[in-house]
Amino acid sequence: DGGITQSPKYLFRKEGQNVTLSCEQNLNHDAMYWYRQDPGQGLRLIYYSQIVNDFQKGDIAEGYSVSREKKESFPLTVTSAQKNPTAFYLCASSSPGTTEAFFGQGTRLTVV
C-alpha cells in the first residue's frame, strides 16, 4: 500500500541532545514538508522540499535541519539549538501539481 510513514510515534529527548525524526513515502511524490503543532494550535511549516537535494526554510526553521538525498525520504533533525522542542511533528508529501497531499501519523517529541 502506498503511504507516508513517520517514525517513531513517540520520542523522548534529553536537553542538549540532537534527535532525528524519520519520514518516508512511497507515493512517488516530489514535494515533502515538515510541520510543528503545539497543543490547541495550527500547523507551522518548518521546512519543505520540492525536489531531491533542494529544500527551503519555512516559517520556523531555526533550531531544525533537514536533508533530501532521496525522493522517498525527508528526515528532520531537531538540534539542541531548538529551545522548546516538545511538540507534535507532522510530515506530509504532495503530488506534482499539488493535487493531493497526505500526512504521516506524526511523531510526538518530548524533552525530558
Added chain:
Amino acid sequence: QKEVEQNSGPLSVPEGAIASLNCTYSDRGSQSFFWYRQYSGKSPELIMFIYSNGDKEDGRFTAQLNKASQYVSLLIRDSQPSDSATYLCAPAGNMLTFGGGTRLMVKP
C-alpha cells in the same frame, strides 16, 4: 496578515444540522485548495480538493470556492457527532501553509 485565515471556533451545531466552515486567503494567485479534518491527537486527513470556482460535492461534504472574494468554504450536511474535529484549509502550492483551523463540535 496571515496567508490563510480561519475562525478558530469552536463552532457548535446540533446533530443533523449543516455546519459551515470558512477560510479566507490573501494570495490572489492561489488557484486550488485542500480541506483537511484533524481529530484531537491525530494527523490531518484529506477530505476535499477544489480547484475551480463554484461547488464541489462529495457525500455530505461540499466545498465552495470564490476566487473573486478570496474565500473557500466547507459545508457539512447532516452533521454527526463523529464530525467533531478541527478543520484546516490550505492553498495548494509550493509551501502548503495552513490556516489555524476551525474546531467544530456537533452536539447529539
